[in-house]
Amino acid sequence: MSAPASHYFDEEPTTDSAPRDVVLMLPDIQLTLRTDRGVFGYDRIDAGTKLLLLKAPPPAGDGHLLDLGCGAGAIALTMAHRAPNATVWAVDVNERARELCRVNAERNGLGNVRVCAPDDVPDDVRFATIWSNPAIRIGKPALHAMLRRWLGRLTPDGEAVMVVHKHLGSDSLQAWLTQEGWPTERIASSAGYRILRSTITR
């Protein structure tokens, strides 16, 4: 029998480690990020992630911010740089991703990043800003459950900004979010990627 396929969202990747550094260049910051096999975005910065970082409005300046599905940390570390007085929670189910994100925050001198597994975020934490390149490939039921769980923890004035490719269902996700009580608009679009901004129905 063949071994089960591995996914970037496995909790404990079994793929051999082979770390590679990549550089994320943005107008306001340059970050060197260690990436690894078994973690999303090996040896590259995902084009959707980069678009989100170029187009997202500035995050809240204080309080708690969330990178949902942090991978190696491109989004979490950029948020931490742009909001030095906030605490950025970098959450991922994949322990190799969490370790990379920890190392990358330290290497880039960003002390306001807290990396943890989803269940380790204290229940009373509410997020002023959520940014995410969400794990669409976990399937719609799991994706919807994940988004309900975390967008349900936005502060009343909070917002979530996500990048989703049109081939991975950005338009239906936008409609679903709106119907669930998070009015969602498309704020940018490039090469099939959509940047979606969700707020809370008042």
Ligand SMILES: C[S@@+](CC[C@H](N)C(=O)[O-])C[C@H]1O[C@@H](n2cnc3c(N)ncnc32)[C@H](O)[C@@H]1O
């Ligand atoms: C598309 S990747 C984005 C990674 C990184 N933020 C980036 O932009 O390069 C999505 C990430 O979500 C993580 N993930 C999957 N299911 C999750 C869940 N239920 N809760 C938190 N993270 C999850 C995956 O392990 C993966 O690292």
